[in-house]
Each structure stands twice: as C-alpha cells, then as structure tokens.
Amino acid sequence: AQSVTQPDIHITVSEGASLELRCNYSYGATPYLFWYVQSPGQGLQLLLKYFSGDTLVQGIKGFEAEFKRSQSSFNLRKPSVHWSDAAEYFCAVWGGATNKLIFGTGTLLAVQP
C-alpha cells in the first residue's frame, strides 16, 4: 500500500539558514508527489508537485523539492528561511486506484530570530 513518512516531527532553524524537510514514500509505480504548507490556524496550501520530467521542482515562496527514485524521497528545500516560513509542512503521494492523496503526519517548522 502507498504510504508517506516524514521522519522529523519538529524542526527548528535560524532565520536565514537553509532548510531541508524529509519525505519518504512507498509507491509501486511512478509517484505523483506533493508538498503542502499549513500556517497556524489555516488550511493547507499547495507548495509544489511532481509528476514526471525534471526531478527538481520549483514551487511558491522560494521552495523547491527533489525527487530521488533510488531513495524513494521527495525532500523539500529552501536556501534561506524567513520567519514567515514557520508552519507545518505535509508531504503527500497520490494513492493510485484509491483516487486519494496519502498524507504524511507533517513536520512542524519553527524559525528562530
């Protein structure tokens, strides 16, 4: 069955530092992968998605993610974090025949001044 693992529950980085959030998936075929961000008290917003082609995907707010089939990973990166990036981040994979997205449990990002 398809699944998504976000191994880091909580990450703290300093403002201006680089960021990498980890996501590992389990899926038999070529996966469709997504990253969402949830600001406090808000719904989820799509940051970026990967279907095929270039394995480095650019998203909104300066985020990017790299698909690595050999590692079953789709890690989210940002070169310089801003205080406004403090939020919860969810990775998701398309569930194929289930016609649903499978979400990870999320990584809560805190940004120190």
Place this chain on the structure above:
Amino acid sequence: DVKVTQSSRYLVKRTGEKVFLECVQDMDHENMFWYRQDPGLGLRLIYFSYDVKMKEKGDIPEGYSVSREKKERFSLILESASTNQTSMYLCASSLRTVPAYGYTFGSGTRLTVV
C-alpha cells in the same frame, strides 16, 4: 482561483448536540473530502464523495455522516457530538483526476465540544 469555503472558523457545541459543518467549493470539482486534524496524528480522512449523492467512508467514519445534495456543497454531520470530536476539521476538493492538480483546502473549522 478555486475557493473552498468552510462556513465557520470556530464552533463551540455541547455534548450530545447535532452539529453540521458546511463546505462549499466554487470550481465545479467532482471530488470532496472531510478530514480531521489532531496534533501528532496528521490528517485523517473521515468521508469523501466523488459525485452528488455519493459518499465513501474514509479511515475514521465512526460518529460522523455526510451529505452531498449539490455538487458544490459537502456537509459533515456529527449526529451526537462528543468531547473526543473536539478537533480541527478540514474540507478539500479536487477535480476527478486528482494527480493533475492535487487538493484545494478550506481554512478549517476548529470545533470544541464541551
């Protein structure tokens, strides 16, 4: 932009009350979903619907029901609210071909049952 609107941001209800959470989307999406979100548990799917008058159970349907009488509206019903249903509830919608566009989420309803 697609908008998914949840009618209430915050609700406080009493134990045993019947509670309706409303969700409306304005882009003719076929699929609609209800999730609850709790700290440490991520998003858990309650119910979903692929078309008018259709519904499917998700992972945690117990204590909930849904209604989809019109394509744009998907209601979540707590038949008899209990304190363990205190949570953040998120509605989402998507085109039938989900991989192409992913989901669009509403802003959420934080429900407290006292």
